[in-house]
Amino acid sequence: MSSVTTTFHGTSDADSGSPSGGNSRVKAATTFDNADGTDGTKSRSEQLDEVVQSTIHNVAGTARPTILFPERDSYLSVVSAMHEGGCEMLEDLTAVDYLRLSGRELPGQIKPERFEVVVHLLSLSAARRFELRVQVPEEDPTIDTLYDVYHGSEAMEREVFDMFGIVFTNHPDMTRILMPDDWEGYPLRKDYGVNRVPVQFREAPGPR
Amino acid sequence: MSDIDLLASSTSEGAQEMQSRSQASVKELGRETGAVLRGKSPAPEEIATALVGSEDQTLAAEQGDEDIESETMIINMGPQHPSTHGVLRLMMELDGETILRTKPVIGYLHTGMEKTGEELMYVQGATNVTRMDYLSPLNNELVFCLCTEALLGVELPPRAVWIRMLMSELNRVSSHLMWMATNGMDLGSTSMMIYGFRERELVLGFFEKTTGLRMNHNYIRPGGVAADLPDGWEEDVEFICDNVMKRTDEYDELLTGQPILRERLEGVGVITAEEALSLSITGPILRSTGVPWDLRKTMPYLAYDEVDFDVLVGTYGDNFDRYAIRLNEIRESIRIIHQILEKMPSGDYRVQDRKVTPPPRARIDESMEALIHHFKMFTEGFRVPEGEAYVAIESPRGELGCYIVSDGSARPYRMHIRGPSFVNLQAVPVMLQGGLLADAVATTSSVDPVMGEVDR
Numbered sequence: 001m002s003s004v005t006t007t008f009h010g011t012s013d014a015d016s017g018s019p020s021g022g023n024s025r026v027k028a029a030t031t032f033d034n035a036d037g038t039d040g041t042k043s044r045s046e047q048l049d050e051v052v053q054s055t056i057h058n059v060a061g062t063a064r065p066t067i068l069f070p071e072r073d074s075y076l077s078v079v080s081a082m083h084e085g086g087c088e089m090l091e092d093l094t095a096v097d098y099l100r101l102s103g104r105e106l107p108g109q110i111k112p113e114r115f116e117v118v119v120h121l122l123s124l125s126a127a128r129r130f131e132l133r134v135q136v137p138e139e140d141p142t143i144d145t146l147y148d149v150y151h152g153s154e155a156m157e158r159e160v161f162d163m164f165g166i167v168f169t170n171h172p173d174m175t176r177i178l179m180p181d182d183w184e185g186y187p188l189r190k191d192y193g194v195n196r197v198p199v200q201f202r203e204a205p206g207p208r
Numbered sequence: 209m210s211d212i213d214l215l216a217s218s219t220s221e222g223a224q225e226m227q228s229r230s231q232a233s234v235k236e237l238g239r240e241t242g243a244v245l246r247g248k249s250p251a252p253e254e255i256a257t258a259l260v261g262s263e264d265q266t267l268a269a270e271q272g273d274e275d276i277e278s279e280t281m282i283i284n285m286g287p288q289h290p291s292t293h294g295v296l297r298l299m300m301e302l303d304g305e306t307i308l309r310t311k312p313v314i315g316y317l318h319t320g321m322e323k324t325g326e327e328l329m330y331v332q333g334a335t336n337v338t339r340m341d342y343l344s345p346l347n348n349e350l351v352f353c354l355c356t357e358a359l360l361g362v363e364l365p366p367r368a369v370w371i372r373m374l375m376s377e378l379n380r381v382s383s384h385l386m387w388m389a390t391n392g393m394d395l396g397s398t399s400m401m402i403y404g405f406r407e408r409e410l411v412l413g414f415f416e417k418t419t420g421l422r423m424n425h426n427y428i429r430p431g432g433v434a435a436d437l438p439d440g441w442e443e444d445v446e447f448i449c450d451n452v453m454k455r456t457d458e459y460d461e462l463l464t465g466q467p468i469l470r471e472r473l474e475g476v477g478v479i480t481a482e483e484a485l486s487l488s489i490t491g492p493i494l495r496s497t498g499v500p501w502d503l504r505k506t507m508p509y510l511a512y513d514e515v516d517f518d519v520l521v522g523t524y525g526d527n528f529d530r531y532a533i534r535l536n537e538i539r540e541s542i543r544i545i546h547q548i549l550e551k552m553p554s555g556d557y558r559v560q561d562r563k564v565t566p567p568p569r570a571r572i573d574e575s576m577e578a579l580i581h582h583f584k585m586f587t588e589g590f591r592v593p594e595g596e597a598y599v600a601i602e603s604p605r606g607e608l609g610c611y612i613v614s615d616g617s618a619r620p621y622r623m624h625i626r627g628p629s630f631v632n633l634q635a636v637p638v639m640l641q642g643g644l645l646a647d648a649v650a651t652t653s654s655v656d657p658v659m660g661e662v663d664r
Contacts, residue, residue, distance in 0.1 A: 152631060
């Protein structure tokens with residue numbers, strides 16, 4: 001290990017927290033820079049709570065992750081507010097087809113619809129996760145894209161489009177991502193006929 | 209129709225095909241340069257001018273001017289390419305040797321595992337998810353089982369928790385060793401490939417002894433683990449630790465100071481913390497940018513808050529940082545395993561709840577109830593209360609999440625896996641942009657995508 005030279009960048013980050021051996025550019029970290037409420041101000045977690053209180057009223061329970069039920073129209077603005085409030089990362093974006101569970105109950109005045117887009121936002125500085133669930137009706141399966149707030153939503157929204165047929169308006173590249181371009185139907189919908197669709201191959205005439 | 213046209217039409221990719229830059233939308237161009245990242249977006253026209261060149265140049269190119277220098281070329285790398293670790297396809301627009309844009313095209317390995325997950329009972333579910341990220345199967349099983357248990361509301365006996373942690377960390381070691389091997393191969397260090405596979409075999413040998421299989425174990429199950437650790441497991445694990453630790457030092461000596469390797473890695477494939485956060489990148493790539501985010505530390509699951517280890521971060525977000533992080537994470541994992549060896553509690557390795565875990569084999573011969581339970585367990589499965597749960601763990605590649613919706617039956621109503629490789633692939637266009645074609649292989653390798661998980 002003695003042969004390990006210093007970095008070509010010319011800096012030495014080898015401080016007391018360095019792991020044994022290896023190279024000096026990697027250092028051990030135990031704290032997150034932004035995470036403190038020590039200077040008399042509110043902690044990031046409390047700030048986020050305020051954002052939640054001020055933007056949405058349909059909050060389910062107190063268990064973590066905090067679950068929010070924004071309306072479809074205000075969804076983008078809620079996510080933007082959460083982003084401003086300290087949710088640095090879009091963790092996950094997916095959808096559920098509630099075709100067989102249409103009578104489910106939701107808190108507040110939210111009317112259950114067939115599709116539900118589920119978004120997980122992560123605040124790294126507060127080490128906290130927020131779950132947003134948005135109802136998307138069957139007759140108009142469109143919803144705003146989060147691309148302008150979180151660029152990482154690109155692939156996830158394409159996957160939801162591919163699997164559920166939910167269109168994200170203003171998405172830069174709303175094409176299929178996992179299935180072939182010319183695939184018919186949306187596989188993860190509950191009314192998608194499993195085993196009834198012949199396997200499709202590009203350029204090969206299908207039996208239908 | 210000429211041969212060229214015929215070839216072009218028969219290999220047409222339709223709307224997925226990447227357009228030349230002159231035809232791409234300004235928004236898309238901006239994304240690739242990272243210019244649309246919040247806080248520093250220049251006007252769209254500026255980006256367009258900077259990227260495409262002034263209008264005169266574009267016009268000249270359109271009129272078939274002999275200016276070869278301004279011509280770009282779109283080439284395909286993969287899906288059948290030895291360095292793509294599976295079937296990743298990259299479309300790249302090149303200006304000479306410089307990469308202007310990249311688009312990963314995926315889906316070649318899509319087998320509808322999320323749909324399959326809706327058809328399988330919770331008992332069977334682990335066999336499905338374990339095949340996603342086939343280099344760290346135990347982590348997949350772990351996240352699925354943690355999610356199921358969150359819905360069930362069962363409390364695990366401590367030994368089950370610690371066995372899971374042991375297996376998860378051993379799996380991290382084997383996965384990173386595998387990465388060291390393939391990364392070495394991608395960079396032309398073929399001896400590293402042999403070494404990495406050799407040490408990984410030690411870990412897989414222990415997995416085989418414990419679970420019965422080298423991969424796709426189905427060892428971690430809802431309610432605990434399938435079997436207790438084999439007799440003499442302490443010696444085996446210590447042997448692995450000593451060996452891997454010694455060999456890691458050898459790799460360090462072989463690679464870290466190697467001028468050729470450093471030349472190929474340092475300053476290549478750079479991504480900033482801001483870009484990584486915006487693109488939802490997690491795992492070693494995010495940490496290489498200096499963001500100390502590791503779910504084991506920041507949002508502890510299992511008993512990670514009871515062991516002592518460091519989260520490793522880099523400084524520059526380049527390929528070398530990611531190499532160094534993975535190399536040293538092997539050492540950190542070994543450190544955790546040493547503590548697990550000391551602290552492993554005794555007791556049950558699964559919940560003693562007959563509705564969740566099958567009865568022991570010996571009981572079936574003497575007890576009618578045990579036989580009934582066993583039969584019901586494997587024909588009907590167990591019912592999970594209605595509800596939704598999201599659980600995330602730190603897999604060797606980043607945040608591995610599982611979202612399950614239960615309708616009260618024995619099968620998940622919806623099972624979604626947030627694969628770290630799938631999301632992390634979005635970093636590839638940013639990392640490659642402006643780099644050399646020869647570095648594309650090294651950079652793609654440093655992202656460490658597992659295509660089974662990308663496509664699911």
